[in-house]
Amino acid sequence: MAISSKKMNPYDEMMKGLWRDNPVFVQVLGMCPMLAVTNSAINAIAMGLATFFVLVGSSFLVSSLKRWIPKQVRISVYIVIIATFVTVVDYVLLATVPAIHKELGAFIPLIVANCLILGRQEAFASRYPVKLAVMDAIGMATGFLLAMFALGSVREILGEGKLFGVSLFGDNFEPWVIMILPPGGFITLGLLLLLFNWVGERKQAFIAQVAEAERGKA
Amino acid sequence: MSSGLPIMEKEPSSTTLVAALAIAGFLSGIIIIGVYLATFDTIAENKARELREAVFRVLPNVTRMQKLRYDGSELVVLPDNAKDDEETIYGGYNDAGEFVGYAIVNAGPGFQDTVRVIYGYRPAERKVVGMWILESRETPGLGDKIYKDAAFVANFDNLGVDPEIVAVKKGTKSRANEIDAITGATISSKAVVRIMNEAHKKWDARLPVTAPALQQAAE
Numbered sequence: 001m002a003i004s005s006k007k008m009n010p011y012d013e014m015m016k017g018l019w020r021d022n023p024v025f026v027q028v029l030g031m032c033p034m035l036a037v038t039n040s041a042i043n044a045i046a047m048g049l050a051t052f053f054v055l056v057g058s059s060f061l062v063s064s065l066k067r068w069i070p071k072q073v074r075i076s077v078y079i080v081i082i083a084t085f086v087t088v089v090d091y092v093l094l095a096t097v098p099a100i101h102k103e104l105g106a107f108i109p110l111i112v113a114n115c116l117i118l119g120r121q122e123a124f125a126s127r128y129p130v131k132l133a134v135m136d137a138i139g140m141a142t143g144f145l146l147a148m149f150a151l152g153s154v155r156e157i158l159g160e161g162k163l164f165g166v167s168l169f170g171d172n173f174e175p176w177v178i179m180i181l182p183p184g185g186f187i188t189l190g191l192l193l194l195l196f197n198w199v200g201e202r203k204q205a206f207i208a209q210v211a212e213a214e215r216g217k218a
Numbered sequence: 219m220s221s222g223l224p225i226m227e228k229e230p231s232s233t234t235l236v237a238a239l240a241i242a243g244f245l246s247g248i249i250i251i252g253v254y255l256a257t258f259d260t261i262a263e264n265k266a267r268e269l270r271e272a273v274f275r276v277l278p279n280v281t282r283m284q285k286l287r288y289d290g291s292e293l294v295v296l297p298d299n300a301k302d303d304e305e306t307i308y309g310g311y312n313d314a315g316e317f318v319g320y321a322i323v324n325a326g327p328g329f330q331d332t333v334r335v336i337y338g339y340r341p342a343e344r345k346v347v348g349m350w351i352l353e354s355r356e357t358p359g360l361g362d363k364i365y366k367d368a369a370f371v372a373n374f375d376n377l378g379v380d381p382e383i384v385a386v387k388k389g390t391k392s393r394a395n396e397i398d399a400i401t402g403a404t405i406s407s408k409a410v411v412r413i414m415n416e417a418h419k420k421w422d423a424r425l426p427v428t429a430p431a432l433q434q435a436a437e
Contacts, residue, residue, distance in 0.1 A: 039358050068238070069236050069238065070230050070234060070235050072230065073235050073239055075236065076239055076242075077239065077242045079247070080239075080242045080243055080246050081242070084245075084246040084248070084249050084250060086254065087250050088249065088250070088253045090252070091253045091254060091256075091261070092257060093255045094257065094261050094264075095257035095260040095261050096260075098264045098265075099266070100263075102353075105355070159358075159359060160359065175359060177360060177384070178361035180358045180359050181357065181358065181359065192427075196410055212322055
């Protein structure tokens with residue numbers, strides 16, 4: 001192993017996906033489902049959970065099997081592993097929650113092509129021990145789920161005046177229909193990215209300020 | 219770790235590579251077949267229940283149904299597990315087993331993708347008595363009102379079919395064969411009407427006023 005894994009703390013590996021390396025707001029990965037199925041909070045969560053299952057399962061398998069996967073065909077093997085999990089999710093959703101499966105439609109099979117998942121296999125799971133790989137996958141998938149929920153709830157609240165199908169503003173609310181149409185997805189995502197970067201910058205500035213003050217004291 | 223020196227790792231033979239992929243594919247196939255078999259019954263059940271609920275929704279007072287198929291000259295009763303095709307419709311019967319109406323499914327292009335419509339038809343009165351959308355990908359917030367807007371769906375509760383169904387601008391409905399189109403979703407509204415008119419044209423002459431009697435299905 002090129003990088004010692006001793007220094008790496010599983011907890012840190014998990015937490016980095018939530019904020020510092022958030023797959024959506026920082027790495028800007030997985031944009032296809034991000035824009036396509038966030039027209040309501042429940043769809044966003046269903047998609048997030050499906051992705052969670054696929055990512056954690058694949059990371060676990062790839063990390064456990066990495067010794068036996070020849071380097072030359074590793075990407076193909078990862079895809080087979082991911083596709084298997086996706087098919088399982090597809091059938092299970094169809095059997096248990098057909099209504100949600102109908103709404104998500106073609107985007108469930110498309111989880112296979114979500115670069116977030118393949119990216120974590122290649123960049124992380126194939127290089128680190130199982131425990132770290134699973135923690136990393138849990139963090140990344142949770143980060144993705146939270147981002148999906150953020151986008152989905154904003155769009156549903158503004159576009160339909162509802163959250164999880166429950167009306168929030170009464171009958172006089174005129175739904176802002178564009179928010180649940182594709183342009184609304186781009187607008188909301190853009191604004192959330194702006195917010196995320198702004199908060200990040202403020203944090204950096206604050207840290208710099210504190211460091212300055214410390215130096216001044218000393 | 220070894221940036222300067224080109225270390226020649228031994229290339230695995232093609233057989234190893236093929237074998238690795240074959241094993242991965244084989245195991246994946248087994249898992250997928252397992253899941254398919256495990257969920258097959260539930261999925262089929264869900265679909266049947268969805269259809270039954272749709273038939274009961276578009277035909278008021280109907281509590282029992284059976285599949286009917288037009289075999290070229292008349293309607294014949296099909297067993298419940300028979301495969302549906304374009305010549306299949308559903309007969310709806312009330313508690314006493316009396317015929318109420320037919321439920322007819324038809325599909326056609328909507329604004330975005332295929333729209334599948336089911337509607338209830340009473341041949342005795344020559345009237346549509348209910349409509350429901352089985353499948354559609356119409357624009358959320360606009361076109362999806364064809365099933366989310368209760369007022370639009372209610373248009374079809376007592377609708378004449380002669381000479382054919384017509385969608386008119388909202389609020390100008392005056393005749394028995396007219397429905398109020400949805401503002402902002404004219405194309406979707408007209409698509410529903412066109413799909414129903416097509417189906418009606420095809421089925422009108424084929425449907426006797428009284429359908430084949432309800433065959434006692436094993437409950």
